Amino acid sequence: MASSLTLRLTSKAIPWACTSHTTRITDTMIGERNFHIFYQLLLGADLQLLKSLKLFRNVEKYELLRNTTAMEEDRANFHYTKRSLDVLGLSCDEINSIFRVIAVVLKLGNFIFVPVTNIDGTEGCQISNVYEVQETAQLLNLEAQILINCLTRANSTSSTQEDVGCEMDARQAASYRNTLCRTLYSRLFTWLVNKINETLKSTQREKNLALLDFYGFEVLEHNSFEQFAINYSAEKTHQNFVFNVLRAEQELYLREGLEWSRIDYFDNESICELIDKPSYGILSLINEPHLNSNEALLLRIQQCCAGHPNFMTSGSNSMCFQIRHFANVVNYSVHRFLEKNSDMLPKYISAAFYQSKLSLVQSLFPEGNPRRQASKKPTTLSSNIRTQLQTLLAIVKHRRAHYVFCIKPNECKQSHQFDLALVQHQVRYMSLMPLVHLCRTGHCYHLPHVKFFQRYKLLNSLTWPHFHGGSQVEGIALIIRNLPLPSAEFTLGTKNVFVRSPRTVYELEQFRRLRISELAVLIQKMFRMYHARKRYRRMRHSQMVISSAWRTWRECRFGIPFTGRRHLWSLYRVAREEYRTLKYKRQVKWAVDVIARYYHQWKIRQYLLTIPLRLPPNTLSPLSSEWPAAPTFLMDASRLLRTIYHRWKCYIYRNSFDQTARNRMREKVTASIIFKDRKACYARSVAHPFVGDYVRLRHNQQWKKVCAETNDQYVVFADIINKIARSSGKFVPILLVLSTSSLLLLDQRTLQIKYRVPASEIYRMSLSPYLDDIAVFHVKASEFGRKKGDFVFQTGHVIEIVTKMFLVIQNATGKPPEIHISTEFEANFGQQTVIFSFKYGGMSDLAQGPPKVTRKANRMEIIV
Numbered sequence: 001m002a003s004s005l006t007l008r009l010t011s012k013a014i015p016w017a018c019t020s021h022t023t024r025i026t027d028t029m030i031g032e033r034n035f036h037i038f039y040q041l042l043l044g045a046d047l048q049l050l051k052s053l054k055l056f057r058n059v060e061k062y063e064l065l066r067n068t069t070a071m072e073e074d075r076a077n078f079h080y081t082k083r084s085l086d087v088l089g090l091s092c093d094e095i096n097s098i099f100r101v102i103a104v105v106l107k108l109g110n111f112i113f114v115p116v117t118n119i120d121g122t123e124g125c126q127i128s129n130v131y132e133v134q135e136t137a138q139l140l141n142l143e144a145q146i147l148i149n150c151l152t153r154a155n156s157t158s159s160t161q162e163d164v165g166c167e168m169d170a171r172q173a174a175s176y177r178n179t180l181c182r183t184l185y186s187r188l189f190t191w192l193v194n195k196i197n198e199t200l201k202s203t204q205r206e207k208n209l210a211l212l213d214f215y216g217f218e219v220l221e222h223n224s225f226e227q228f229a230i231n232y233s234a235e236k237t238h239q240n241f242v243f244n245v246l247r248a249e250q251e252l253y254l255r256e257g258l259e260w261s262r263i264d265y266f267d268n269e270s271i272c273e274l275i276d277k278p279s280y281g282i283l284s285l286i287n288e289p290h291l292n293s294n295e296a297l298l299l300r301i302q303q304c305c306a307g308h309p310n311f312m313t314s315g316s317n318s319m320c321f322q323i324r325h326f327a328n329v330v331n332y333s334v335h336r337f338l339e340k341n342s343d344m345l346p347k348y349i350s351a352a353f354y355q356s357k358l359s360l361v362q363s364l365f366p367e368g369n370p371r372r373q374a375s376k377k378p379t380t381l382s383s384n385i386r387t388q389l390q391t392l393l394a395i396v397k398h399r400r401a402h403y404v405f406c407i408k409p410n411e412c413k414q415s416h417q418f419d420l421a422l423v424q425h426q427v428r429y430m431s432l433m434p435l436v437h438l439c440r441t442g443h444c445y446h447l448p449h450v451k452f453f454q455r456y457k458l459l460n461s462l463t464w465p466h467f468h469g470g471s472q473v474e475g476i477a478l479i480i481r482n483l484p485l486p487s488a489e490f491t492l493g494t495k496n497v498f499v500r501s502p503r504t505v506y507e508l509e510q511f512r513r514l515r516i517s518e519l520a521v522l523i524q525k526m527f528r529m530y531h532a533r534k535r536y537r538r539m540r541h542s543q544m545v546i547s548s549a550w551r552t553w554r555e556c557r558f559g560i561p562f563t564g565r566r567h568l569w570s571l572y573r574v575a576r577e578e579y580r581t582l583k584y585k586r587q588v589k590w591a592v593d594v595i596a597r598y599y600h601q602w603k604i605r606q607y608l609l610t611i612p613l614r615l616p617p618n619t620l621s622p623l624s625s626e627w628p629a630a631p632t633f634l635m636d637a638s639r640l641l642r643t644i645y646h647r648w649k650c651y652i653y654r655n656s657f658d659q660t661a662r663n664r665m666r667e668k669v670t671a672s673i674i675f676k677d678r679k680a681c682y683a684r685s686v687a688h689p690f691v692g693d694y695v696r697l698r699h700n701q702q703w704k705k706v707c708a709e710t711n712d713q714y715v716v717f718a719d720i721i722n723k724i725a726r727s728s729g730k731f732v733p734i735l736l737v738l739s740t741s742s743l744l745l746l747d748q749r750t751l752q753i754k755y756r757v758p759a760s761e762i763y764r765m766s767l768s769p770y771l772d773d774i775a776v777f778h779v780k781a782s783e784f785g786r787k788k789g790d791f792v793f794q795t796g797h798v799i800e801i802v803t804k805m806f807l808v809i810q811n812a813t814g815k816p817p818e819i820h821i822s823t824e825f826e827a828n829f830g831q832q833t834v835i836f837s838f839k840y841g842g843m844s845d846l847a848q849g850p851p852k853v854t855r856k857a858n859r860m861e862i863i864v
Contacts, residue, residue, distance in 0.1 A: 044078020256493025
């Protein structure tokens with residue numbers, strides 16, 4: 001069905017002989033050629049090799065190649081094939097044996113069996129071209145009579161010419177001859193694949209690459225057992241592809257908790273069950289022992305498979321059945337199904353060929369060894385195909401597979417012809433469109449959390465070489481956040497990290513390679529420093545040894561005469577004692593310095609090691625100013641460490657902010673700049689975050705219709721506040737909405753817009769310095785401003801609403817509005833100017849109630 005060649009595979013490879021196409025050797029279809037090696041050998045081999053193989057250069061002299069044509073390129077391809085065998089490590093004897101077996105296949109096809117009638121009236125046969133038998137026996141290093149007997153007499157392995165075994169008729173002998181040709185070529189192919197895998201196999205444990213080439217889907221005018229086996233292989237391969245790519249990938253997304261819309265695809269599992277289901281599948285039915293004719297086989301298949309949605313009977317031909325494959329509907333003829341399925345070589349022929357003195361031939365027929373115990377009943381071809389296919393797919397299941405689809409541009413095998421309908425059909429049945437959809441909407445790469453963190457932690461200084469900031473998921477989030485790549489390209493699942501596009505994976509690997517280069521340079525620098533220092537110490541020690549040896553030699557060479565040595569010895573003893581005293585004092589002073597130095601170092605080490613233990617639990621807060629006391633001689637270092645530690649806390653605090661938190665902090669900072677030490681109620685607003693949408697207006701369906709008309713989709717602030725009436729000073733509840741472009745006042749129940757003021761029309765906001773929570777929004781003197789005038793609001797979120805209004809106006813106009821904080825200021829009520837006067841009533845913060853507002857002529861008094 002397929003051929004697999006394993007490159008550096010540590011376990012035994014599974015060679016796949018072309019079992020379904022071995023009939024091509026003896027039954028070549030019209031318009032096709034036999035296997036290329038036959039033509040290459042006849043045209044490319046030199047005369048000496050052809051003479052040793054008993055072959056002629058003329059292709060028409062061989063029945064297996066008759067009515068086929070050889071091409072000029074076969075001559076050059078033979079030299080490539082021979083050189084490839086040499087490069088793969090095959091010896092000259094092995095290469096020569098391979099060519100001899102191929103020559104035997106060609107010559108066996110020329111055997112002509114002539115029917116004869118024996119004396120007892122039974123039918124027998126003889127080989128008319130005995131010279132072919134003689135040459136074939138010489139190539140096999142086998143006695144010619146053994147070859148004749150095994151092909152003309154059943155159960156004959158002897159070389160005697162007496163009546164051994166029962167004679168076969170010419171038709172049966174020709175059938176066994178064809179089976180022998182197919183078996184020889186198939187086993188030679190299997191032996192060659194095993195030999196290549198054995199040559200390339202590595203004894204070390206390392207990465208490996210396996211190549212697996214499957215035949216594609218095949219539909220001919222006449223489809224028989226060969227096409228059935230090929231299409232079954234294509235069905236199983238497609239099922240493996242669907243399960244490992246389309247189904248497994250989507251199930252992984254769902255298990256990991258990713259948002260995913262399932263992609264529909266065609267699952268051919270029911271077709272595979274129709275063919276290989278135990279007991280009732282077509283492959284099992286072919287192997288039933290009681291079936292002795294093709295008609296009985298077809299009847300049995302129709303009985304067991306009738307009613308299956310993918311099985312149909314052929315109305316035009318009673319000897320055919322149809323299967324709806326994933327690619328197309330194929331009509332199969334059961335003619336010679338059973339014969340091709342049981343295309344096994346009798347054991348006595350294997351025993352005869354085992355007597356060959358050619359070692360390669362003996363290895364091709366191990367069952368012919370008489371010392372070998374009789375094995376169980378030989379399996380059929382369909383059983384072998386199913387078993388080998390299951391074994392191969394089991395190996396592929398545990399490997400990382402990459403699929404390459406080959407699309408035929410036309411059925412004529414001609415260049416510069418593109419059949420659009422054929423290509424579209426292939427793209428459709430190969431499920432390429434769901435695959436493209438999966439690649440576009442899914443993720444191209446994923447790794448478990450542990451492997452992703454271990455591989456890419458060197459990209460962040462906080463995670464390399466060791467991460468102590470939390471869990472691995474937090475470390476992965478920190479790595480992704482600091483990468484110069486869009487965060488949307490990464491998705492964190494429950495157990496895996498997913499990357500969306502291949503370009504992101506490429507850039508991620510590029511960053512990792514650059515970082516590895518930097519770390520390699522650092523390691524090289526440290527090693528060179530260590531090596532240079534070690535060399536310097538060795539040279540310094542060598543210099544001291546040389547100096548000491550030279551001084552010793554100088555004293556011995558230029559010594560003092562004997563007459564003055566006694567006096568010199570007495571002086572030497574005195575000097576020696578004095579030297580020892582001075583040396584002892586120096587040693588004592590040195591020891592004191594060493595002890596003091598080590599004591600200081602111990603104190604420094606103890607101080608540095610105990611700093612983390614003496615810090616308070618809330619020390620990571622940037623507002624914390626606590627710091628453990630330090631010894632006097634470490635005060636400067638302690639102040640420096642305290643400064644560095646505070647900066648690090650601020651850095652950690654800043655990095656913990658996302659974009660939303662940064663926006664809120666920007667609003668808080670703006671509020672501090674505007675109101676700190678100016679407004680009494682500012683202090684109580686510091687600890688409360690700015691929520692903005694207090695009434696969840698963004699989720700209101702009525703509001704979505706209203707904002708679509710006014711283009712105010714982005715809500716900055718929404719809450720029910722008190723609008724102070726201009727005439728009486730009474731509090732009127734109303735819904736205030738602040739968008740990025742305007743200020744809106746709506747009915748809190750119907751959401752009907754009462755007022756809408758563009759942000760650019762508000763130029764000033766006035767407040768008092770007290771705890772009154774009242775703010776006045778001044779509107780420009782436009783047509784709207786002349787009609788209504790300024791707005792007066794009272795709300796507990798006055799700091800937040802003024803801050804947000806300040807930022808909205810600044811973004812809309814490019815300059816900040818004026819913030820006026822005073823106990824008295826003017827306001828415009830239509831055509832009238834009113835003076836606001838704030839008075840402090842002297843009440844405590846705990847007893848503070850709503851302010852009292854009174855309108856008197858052109859004054860509005862607020863008592864806080």
